[in-house]
Structure formats: structure tokens, C-alpha cells
Amino acid sequence: MDAIPMPFLTPSPVQKLTVKPELDLYIKRDDLIHPIVSGNKWRKLQGFFQILRPGEPITTFGGAFSNHLPAAAFAAKHFGHPITGVVRGEELNASSNDLLKYCQAQGMALEFVSRSAFRSLRETGWTGYSGRVLPEGGAGSHAMEGCGEIWKELAHEPDHLVLASGTGTTVSGILAAMPPHCKTQVHVVSAVKGALIECAAAQQQALAKHITLHWEDETRFGGFGKWSPSLLEEAENFEQTTGIPLDPNYNAKVWAYLQRTSLQGNVVWIHTGGVRF
Ligand SMILES: Cc1ncc(COP(=O)(O)O)c(C=O)c1O
Structure with missing residues (x-):
């Protein structure tokens, strides 16, 4: 791009x-x-989207109130990449709040994991997911x-x-x-x-x-x-x-x-x- x-x-x-x-x-x-x-969401995401292959799928991570998830969902849709959002909190679902509803409406596939699973994902550098990994917060x-x-x-x-x-x-x-x-x-x-x-x-x-x-x-x-x-x-x-x-x-x-x-x-x-x- x-x-x-x-x-x-x-x-x-x-x-x-x-x-x-x-x-x-x-x-x-x-x-x-x-x-x-x-x-700073765009500041953090801009370079990431520049290195992707056309249509390359993305997996990203965040809390249910994180501004990163809707930003990534919008940008992925805008640049034509399928995206999965792994969300902290297994008790949640796509209707739990307006932020998550927005993410889903943008086409983000949402996956909910326990807090301990999320913590170990963080500790192991977000491994185990397919597609290009975009760490929590777009770091x-x-x-x-x-x-x-x-x-x-x-x-x-x-x-x-x-x-x-x-x-x-x-x-x-x-x-x-x-x-x-x-x-x-x-x-x-x-x-x-x-x-x-x-x-x-x-x-x-x-x-x-x-x-x-x-x-x-x-x-x-x-x-x-x-x-x-x-x-x-x-x-x-x-x-x-x-x-x-x-x-x-x-x-x-x-x-x-x-x-x-x-x-x-x-x-x-x-x-x-x-x-x-
Ligand atoms: C609006 C806003 N300002 C500031 C920050 C802090 O940025 P950083 O985590 O890069 O210190 C964030 C979190 O990303 C944020 O959402």
C-alpha cells in the first residue's frame, strides 16, 4: 500500500x-x-497496516472497553482485511456493550477468553493465533x-x-x-x-x-x-x-x-x- x-x-x-x-x-x-x-490509535496502527499483504487476516487483542478494538475493527474493514478480536472476559458476548457491538458491526469476529488465558497470551507474546498478530493496544x-x-x-x-x-x-x-x-x-x-x-x-x-x-x-x-x-x-x-x-x-x-x-x-x-x- x-x-x-x-x-x-x-x-x-x-x-x-x-x-x-x-x-x-x-x-x-x-x-x-x-x-x-x-x-494515538491511528499513530499506532498506520505502520502496521502498511506492512500487510492485501487481504491478509489479522488477530488482535483487547479489553471490552479498549478503544483499540473498535479502531482496529474500523481500520481492518477500511483496508480490506478480515480481523478477529480476542476479548478479555469469557462471561462477555458481542452484545455486552456498545463498543463490542460496534466492533462486530464492522465485521470483526469476536472471541472471548478468560482473564487467565488472556494473561498467558500476553506473557507468551500473543502466540497460537493464525494471521498477522496485532498485539493488545496496537503495540x-x-x-x-x-x-x-x-x-x-x-x-x-x-x-x-x-x-x-x-x-x-x-x-x-x-x-x-x-x-x-x-x-x-x-x-x-x-x-x-x-x-x-x-x-x-x-x-x-x-x-x-x-x-x-x-x-x-x-x-x-x-x-x-x-x-x-x-x-x-x-x-x-x-x-x-x-x-x-x-x-x-x-x-x-x-x-x-x-x-x-x-x-x-x-x-x-x-x-x-x-x-x-
Ligand atoms: C485516548 C488515549 N490517550 C492516551 C493513551 C495512552 O497511550 P499509551 O498507551 O501509548 O501510553 C491511550 C491508550 O492507548 C488512549 O486511548
Whole structure:
């Protein structure tokens, strides 16, 4: 496949935000890349789809609330690949939630496995399935390279770059693309409480390049998949003022971080998307 056809909007636009006037704040709208293959999902999947043979079948993996599954389902249909989604939770079925219903409607064959079976699949590197394997969350070297594109699309090196993190793949791809001794300070807002391994990996990568990285642990809202009424309220106020939606798991927590932090110089926030089913 030579070029990725539309409707994927890249480079994603950068927009000035005036909601916190004391801050010279810009937002890179990766959430606009696509309504379903939104934000870092497309960054992670793009390279994977480029290496496939025409019509090559895919098997991928994820939780029942994972944005990765619908993104992979849409992209597989769009590029003409049959796809199987192996879902964590044997008690579930294709009608268990809207996200799974969407995946099935896109033509994804769903297979439900127990949590322990899913864990051993993760530990053994997703072996035992036919077709091209796309790991949980779309991880892989193609994902790192794709996330590096976020950095390459920036016209200037900002003073601060702020983004959410889960597995750390997105920030790792960005750090890999940044030049050594880059003046940009990276602020990582983790959606996961106590993500020590991911934090250490990012710090080590930044240190090797003499880049300053601040890792903000998720100690305020209860950890992954948790949020408070005031976080939701702030996200809603933000959306009403700017017209930009924020998912509660990742980008609402970045907004909360920006609100409580004072940063000097210009700040670019990478909006990593997130679809609300
Ligand atoms: C909307 C959104 N933002 C941020 C992240 C975190 O990305 P990563 O797992 O690459 O750190 C995810 C998870 O993939 C996500 O769905």
C-alpha cells in the first residue's frame, strides 16, 4: 500500500487555547485524525497496516472497553482485511456493550477468553493465533514510529510538551523522535496509578537524550478507569468553552494537570483522542 487514503487527517492541526489566559497554550488535535481511529490509535496502527499483504487476516487483542478494538475493527474493514478480536472476559458476548457491538458491526469476529488465558497470551507474546498478530493496544515497533510522527509534525520545539500515558508507547515514540539535548520539557500525565516500570522506562529514555521529563503519577482520581465528579465537570466546562471533547480517562486528567501547574513559556498539549461509546 503506497499512500494511506483519507479520511485520516494528518498532520493534525495545532490550535491556540485561551481557556487559561496566563498560559501560552496550544493543543495538537490528534483527536481530529478520525472519529473512531482517533488520536494515538491511528499513530499506532498506520505502520502496521502498511506492512500487510492485501487481504491478509489479522488477530488482535483487547479489553471490552479498549478503544483499540473498535479502531482496529474500523481500520481492518477500511483496508480490506478480515480481523478477529480476542476479548478479555469469557462471561462477555458481542452484545455486552456498545463498543463490542460496534466492533462486530464492522465485521470483526469476536472471541472471548478468560482473564487467565488472556494473561498467558500476553506473557507468551500473543502466540497460537493464525494471521498477522496485532498485539493488545496496537503495540509494536510500528506504533513507536507512528507516535514519533506526532513530534515530527510540530513546526517548532515548544518549551513544554504535555501528554497522557497508559502503556507509555506514545511518549516513548515521541522521545525516540526528539533530538538529543532538546530544550522541550516533556510532562507525562499517567492514567495509571503507580506505573513504575513505564515511568522508569520513559525516564531512562529521556535521560539518555538529556531531555527533562516529569512523570505525574495518577494519585488523585483513584487510578485507571476512575475519575471524580469534579474532573468530569471540569472536562465538560472545557468542552463548552472550547468545543473540544476530553475523555475522562486520559485527556481530562491532562487538563486537570495543566490547571494546577504553572509553566513558563509555550506549552503544547497532545490531545491523544479517546472515543466515547
Ligand atoms: C485516548 C488515549 N490517550 C492516551 C493513551 C495512552 O497511550 P499509551 O498507551 O501509548 O501510553 C491511550 C491508550 O492507548 C488512549 O486511548
